[in-house]
Amino acid sequence: MSTLIESSTQVETRELTVAAALNEALREEMSRDDRVFLLGEDVGAAGGVYKVTDGLYEEFGAGRVIDSPISEAGIVGLAVGAAMTGRRPVVEVMFGDFLFLAMDQIVNQAAKIRYMSGGAWHAPMVIRTTLGAGRRAAAQHSQSVHAMVAHIPGLKVVLPSDAADAKGMLKAAIRDDDPVVFFEDKLSYREIGPVPRGEYLVPLGQALVRRHGRDVTLVATSSMVGVAMSAAETLAGASVEAEVVDVRCLSPLDLDTVLDSVRRTGRCVVVDEGHRRFGATAELAASVAENAYRELVAPVRRLAAMDVPVPFSPVLEDLTIPRADQVVTAVNGLMAWER
Amino acid sequence: MATTNVTAVTEDLDPSVDELRSLYRQLVLIREFEQAALDLYARAQIFGIAHVSIGQEAVPVGVCSALGADDYITSTHRGHGHCLAKGADPGRMFAELFGRAAGYCGGKGGSMHIADPSTGNLGANAIVGGSLGIATGAALGAKLSGSGLVAVCFFGDGAANQGILLEVMNMAAIWSLPCVYVCEDNQYGEYTPKQAVTAGDLGDRAEALGVEVRRVDGMDVLAVRAAARGAVAKARAGEGPQFLLCETYRFLGHGMSDRDRRYRTRQEEAEWRARDPIAGAAEVLRSRHAMAVDEAAIRAEVADEIRQAIESARAEAFPDPEAVSRNVYAD
Numbered sequence: 001m002s003t004l005i006e007s008s009t010q011v012e013t014r015e016l017t018v019a020a021a022l023n024e025a026l027r028e029e030m031s032r033d034d035r036v037f038l039l040g041e042d043v044g045a046a047g048g049v050y051k052v053t054d055g056l057y058e059e060f061g062a063g064r065v066i067d068s069p070i071s072e073a074g075i076v077g078l079a080v081g082a083a084m085t086g087r088r089p090v091v092e093v094m095f096g097d098f099l100f101l102a103m104d105q106i107v108n109q110a111a112k113i114r115y116m117s118g119g120a121w122h123a124p125m126v127i128r129t130t131l132g133a134g135r136r137a138a139a140q141h142s143q144s145v146h147a148m149v150a151h152i153p154g155l156k157v158v159l160p161s162d163a164a165d166a167k168g169m170l171k172a173a174i175r176d177d178d179p180v181v182f183f184e185d186k187l188s189y190r191e192i193g194p195v196p197r198g199e200y201l202v203p204l205g206q207a208l209v210r211r212h213g214r215d216v217t218l219v220a221t222s223s224m225v226g227v228a229m230s231a232a233e234t235l236a237g238a239s240v241e242a243e244v245v246d247v248r249c250l251s252p253l254d255l256d257t258v259l260d261s262v263r264r265t266g267r268c269v270v271v272d273e274g275h276r277r278f279g280a281t282a283e284l285a286a287s288v289a290e291n292a293y294r295e296l297v298a299p300v301r302r303l304a305a306m307d308v309p310v311p312f313s314p315v316l317e318d319l320t321i322p323r324a325d326q327v328v329t330a331v332n333g334l335m336a337w338e339r
Numbered sequence: 340m341a342t343t344n345v346t347a348v349t350e351d352l353d354p355s356v357d358e359l360r361s362l363y364r365q366l367v368l369i370r371e372f373e374q375a376a377l378d379l380y381a382r383a384q385i386f387g388i389a390h391v392s393i394g395q396e397a398v399p400v401g402v403c404s405a406l407g408a409d410d411y412i413t414s415t416h417r418g419h420g421h422c423l424a425k426g427a428d429p430g431r432m433f434a435e436l437f438g439r440a441a442g443y444c445g446g447k448g449g450s451m452h453i454a455d456p457s458t459g460n461l462g463a464n465a466i467v468g469g470s471l472g473i474a475t476g477a478a479l480g481a482k483l484s485g486s487g488l489v490a491v492c493f494f495g496d497g498a499a500n501q502g503i504l505l506e507v508m509n510m511a512a513i514w515s516l517p518c519v520y521v522c523e524d525n526q527y528g529e530y531t532p533k534q535a536v537t538a539g540d541l542g543d544r545a546e547a548l549g550v551e552v553r554r555v556d557g558m559d560v561l562a563v564r565a566a567a568r569g570a571v572a573k574a575r576a577g578e579g580p581q582f583l584l585c586e587t588y589r590f591l592g593h594g595m596s597d598r599d600r601r602y603r604t605r606q607e608e609a610e611w612r613a614r615d616p617i618a619g620a621a622e623v624l625r626s627r628h629a630m631a632v633d634e635a636a637i638r639a640e641v642a643d644e645i646r647q648a649i650e651s652a653r654a655e656a657f658p659d660p661e662a663v664s665r666n667v668y669a670d
Contacts, residue, residue, distance in 0.1 A: 109466075
């Protein structure tokens with residue numbers, strides 16, 4: 001099954017890694033618009049620690065691909081000022097965990113300048129960063145903090161789950177007039193997927209039905225879309241047809257697509273790799289319950305990262321992240337529910 | 340008290356009478372604006388949090404006189420003077436303080452967030468040190484675009500203890516960005532004296548990064564102006580970031596509610612008040628040009644301007660309730 005059910009069934013594609021798809025997006029946008037520049041730690045000659053900026057330094061030079069000091073607050077702050085005065089900065093913050101070093105610049109500056117200046121200024125910029133555990137990188141290199149960012153009005157939060165979206169959504173983010181925090185699943189960089197040939201954009205704020213089904217809706221984000229798809233395959237073997245909705249953006253959030261699906265299936269499981277408490281699953285589950293209460297035949301269930309810092313040992317780390325078998329168990333519980 | 344190592348005035352020792360009068364008028368305008376704001380606050384006609392810069396006027400006036408209309412500034416929570424010196428309209432500023440739709444921020448910012456693209460004012464900032472990155476980023480943008488513009492970052496001695504200053508000055512230095520860091524050392528970070536919380540000399544911190552530092556008497560508008568001219572010219576010429584350390588003094592408290600100022604003596608205040616920058620500028624006009632500036636006439640003219648600004652601002656409408664959801668995102 002194509003991963004691009006709705007948008008590209010007729011489009012010619014080729015296989016790219018997520019990293020290559022992101023690289024292509026950056027190259028195309030830098031070629032198209034000379035206001036776009038890259039700023040971050042090791043993004044230049046090194047090509048980025050995940051190789052997302054590979055070759056761009058050679059192609060566009062040190063004035064467009066700027067190796068920064070290890071100064072997260074400083075580089076995000078510079079991006080805000082440069083964006084306000086007409087540039088289009090794309091900052092790489094290597095690990096989502098490091099966003100906290102720049103939180104004043106993200107939350108109090110970038111997010112608010114449009115509002116508190118009454119629209120006099122705005123900061124069109126992108127912060128590319130990562131989420132996801134599973135690399136045995138321990139508690140300061142494994143967090144998924146997208147929900148914390150999505151809590152702040154004024155920021156857009158984008159969560160591509162495959163190569164095609166990685167490219168199309170990054171291009172859309174760079175062209176967006178608001179500050180966008182773009183979360184890349186760090187385990188996905190080497191994953192390969194079909195990416196349309198030629199230029200294309202994926203609009204921000206549109207969820208995507210990745211798989212159709214009539215019995216239950218699995219609402220998933222980023223790294224958890226694959227987990228949900230895998231659970232859906234298993235469930236199909238047991239004659240339970242799960243629909244998988246890839247949220248793709250927490251802000252703007254396309255609640256309509258989620259609710260449409262839940263209203264058809266009557267059951268909902270939300271899966272996200274952020275922590276459970278006060279997290280993305282809480283927001284999505286509450287919104288579904290508030291808006292589709294009559295159509296629900298069972299309570300909304302949610303699966304999220306355990307509320308512990310991410311541990312190092314593989315035996316412990318794997319316990320903290322939602323797995324496909326847990327999704328299957330949750331769905332089976334809902335199928336047995338009688339209202 | 341007073342100034343360490345005042346940088347010699349190397350140029351522009353003799354501004355014209357017109358220039359001097361213009362500087363004098365701006366000093367008075369800021370003073371009158373803030374006196375009026377204090378009065379309105381006392382009468383509960385403006386709301387929330389506001390901080391006046393009475394006593395510090397020579398710094399914004401001197402620095403902004405060295406800038407072009409399109410050059411950028413960032414400001415602080417104590418920012419009325421910066422906005423006015425860069426050319427903001429007092430009527431729209433009062434409208435903002437009154438929370439009116441016609442204010443610079445449509446009533447969404449208040450005293451601490453006044454921003455004005457038409458004068459290159461990137462905005463006042465209520466996070467101490469919050470605008471250091473923005474100013475440096477504007478300088479980076481100017482360099483990348485080749486616009487030839489300079490960005491001036493006003494900040495206080497309190498903000499100098501925020502880590503981001505080191506981060507952004509480091510980047511400005513390694514990339515030779517056209518940024519001028521103007522430290523308004525008014526001796527107090529909120530209610531706490533500088534010497535209780537600040538190690539060493541603030542200028543030394545910039546010098547350690549290879550940033551050129553000018554130590555300036557911040558009560559003397561001509562000294563500030565001369566130093567700013569030198570710094571701005573060098574920054575614009577691609578010689579990298581510059582640092583002005585302006586020794587100045589906040590005659591009043593940190594904010595409107597800081598009235599008793601128990602953390603300092605009245606004698607200290609009197610000593611600084613004896614160096615009032617407005618009186619100093621008037622004295623220069625008298626002595627250097629052997630002319631009696633019409634101090635009273637200028638003050639009366641400014642007072643009238645402020646009165647009219649308040650009147651027109653007060654007549655403005657409050658924001659439409661629908662405005663509450665506007666400007667969160669681009670629409």
